Amino acid sequence: MDNANTLVTVFGGSGFVGTQLVQVLAKKGFRIRVAVRRPDLAGHVRMLGSVGQVTPIQANVRNADSVVRAVAGANVVVNLVGIGFERGPNRFRAVHVMGAKNVAEAAKAAGVEKLVHLSALGADTESPSAYLRTKALGEEAVAAAYPDAQIVRAQMIFGQDDTFFNKLGTMARFFPILPVVGAKSRFQPVYVGDVADAIGALIGGAGKPGKVYELGGPEVRTVRELYERVLRDANRRNPLVPVPTGVAKLLAVPFSILWFDPLVTGDQVEMLGADGVVSDAAIKEKRTLSGLGVEPTAMGAVLPAYLWRFRRNGQFDRQPA
Secondary structure, eight states: OOGGGOEEEEETTTSHHHHHHHHHHHHTTOEEEEEESOGGGOGGGGGGSSTTTEEEEEOOTTOHHHHHHHHTTOSEEEEOOOOSSOBTTBOHIIIIIIIHHHHHHHHHHTTOSEEEEEEOTTOOTTOSOHHHHHHHHHHHHHHHHOTTOEEEEEOSEESTTOSHHHHHHHHHHHOSSEEESSTTOEEOOEEHHHHHHHHHHHHTTOSOTTOEEEEOOSOOEEHHHHHHHHHHHTTOOOOEEEOOHHHHHHHHHHHHHHOSSOSOOHHHHHHHTSOBOOOHHHHHTTOSTGGGTOOOOOGGGTTHHHHGGGSTTGGGSOOOO
16 A cells, blocks of 8 residues: 555544544544534644644534545445434434434445544443444445455553543542442453554554454453552542432432533543453453554553542642552
């Protein structure tokens, strides 16, 4: 693949994973079209590459016509669009299923050489979580429209601007007692830079068409252990109190109503009740980070670099033992 003459359209390219991926692709010499709802708010992505290498354009995965325009002339398409909670017209089914279908169909019709779709570990059409359920339905829609699409599953992605660990830090700062939901559920947090590198490897020719790749970090931890990890890095000692799922969903109601970006929703409570780890089949078949040539990054190498913000005295706090 001649990178300099290869145009990659990245839907959601100005977001948490997207900005990391755009940097990876820019370093590899690709031309990048960043498709976002508000290109006027995505000017920062231009600076991730050389002059003219990265271009934001307007597109909304819920609008099929705008998707068609965004993929026109592209050699590769990546769909990173997802929502953590529903608000207004942004519903799970509209974004994760119909939006994914729009992108896949447009890519196929335009003769795009490669499609990479970001999904989630734990995606399951029978999941009680609407997020995970629609992620699975989105995978099915993508595979039906573009059989050779490569699907990437990742959950609990951590990094400077992540939503999970930063929210736990915020809760530790404001709440004297931390309610723990799904304390025994197991997760495999993965570093955002590793996810970007893995997608970059797929775009560069790694992996096989039509396969699902499961990305997880080197550590499998329970939800309670992740809470304890945050408290240690934030140098706090909030008591942890296990809360049943039903009670937690009731407690989440006011957060969903009163906050534009809620700390937790009822659906996220459901997600915490199910494991999110790389399957044995994916490990055996090398459909993992290491199988794509990416060395997984440990949480300890990254989390302390930004969780210090939640210490009582910030960076001047005494380091936890």
